Amino acid sequence: MEIIILDTPEEVGLLAADVMARYVEQGATLGLATGSTPVGAYRELVRRHKEEGLSFANCRAFLLDEYIGLGPDHPQSYHATIRRELTDHIDIEDALVQSPNGLDPRHAHDYDRAITAAGGIDVQLLGVGTDGHIGFNEPGSSLASGTRVKTLHPRTIQDNARFFDSIDDVPHHVVTQGLATIGRARHLLLLATGIVKAEAVEALCEGPVSALCPASVLQYHPHATVIVDQQAASQLENAEYYRYAFQCKPEWQEI
Numbered sequence: 001m002e003i004i005i006l007d008t009p010e011e012v013g014l015l016a017a018d019v020m021a022r023y024v025e026q027g028a029t030l031g032l033a034t035g036s037t038p039v040g041a042y043r044e045l046v047r048r049h050k051e052e053g054l055s056f057a058n059c060r061a062f063l064l065d066e067y068i069g070l071g072p073d074h075p076q077s078y079h080a081t082i083r084r085e086l087t088d089h090i091d092i093e094d095a096l097v098q099s100p101n102g103l104d105p106r107h108a109h110d111y112d113r114a115i116t117a118a119g120g121i122d123v124q125l126l127g128v129g130t131d132g133h134i135g136f137n138e139p140g141s142s143l144a145s146g147t148r149v150k151t152l153h154p155r156t157i158q159d160n161a162r163f164f165d166s167i168d169d170v171p172h173h174v175v176t177q178g179l180a181t182i183g184r185a186r187h188l189l190l191l192a193t194g195i196v197k198a199e200a201v202e203a204l205c206e207g208p209v210s211a212l213c214p215a216s217v218l219q220y221h222p223h224a225t226v227i228v229d230q231q232a233a234s235q236l237e238n239a240e241y242y243r244y245a246f247q248c249k250p251e252w253q254e255i
């Protein structure tokens, strides 16, 4: 796992966009996250599309998760969110931007088959929850799980209430890619910014691999990159080494 510590959330977004753009140029299958963390990276990708001609025409995309009970037209569904924040502003074909079906969760497993049929995900962008979740694999999730229904942890409901008019409007259930589904992506790119993520970042990078911190499965992945800002890195014991290793990184070695 490569851990990259940058000064600001803006720098995290720019570096993430650099990595994603490399895949976009190859016509890759992209794994997309929603939430606040990737917004800076998406903004930069949209800018590169509009100002520098970065084309997504040969790409397709799979979302990580979806709320149960919110249809694609609901503004807080992840289907609508990713269109508003990214895919409506680039030249990716809308039918090739897929998300789990929050209105018919009984067929959640079909999502894994769709990803496999598309040749798998080349790069999966991830945020992390304050409780260590990735996708919506809450603490206690099976490390071998596929796409399925999960109940949100009360802490996640509280964290996500900011996107809704009231905490009572936050759905309690979701369909999420499982930890094994996420682990099959060829490159995992996890971003975290802000002091609220410091504890989760320490647990996922330096703690034991444990269902209690689902994001710690990244430690088993052959190509996982974690990009964090100073605040999110503030509890990392080995931070000095990560900074040193990134400074010494040979130019020919890609992230």
Ligand code: F6R
Pocket: 032, 033, 034, 035, 036, 037, 038, 064, 065, 078, 126, 127, 128, 129, 130, 133, 134, 135, 136
């Ligand atoms: C969203 C997702 C979640 C978020 C996480 C962090 O698709 O899968 O795991 O990445 O909850 O959310 P933010 O970025 O809003 O702090």
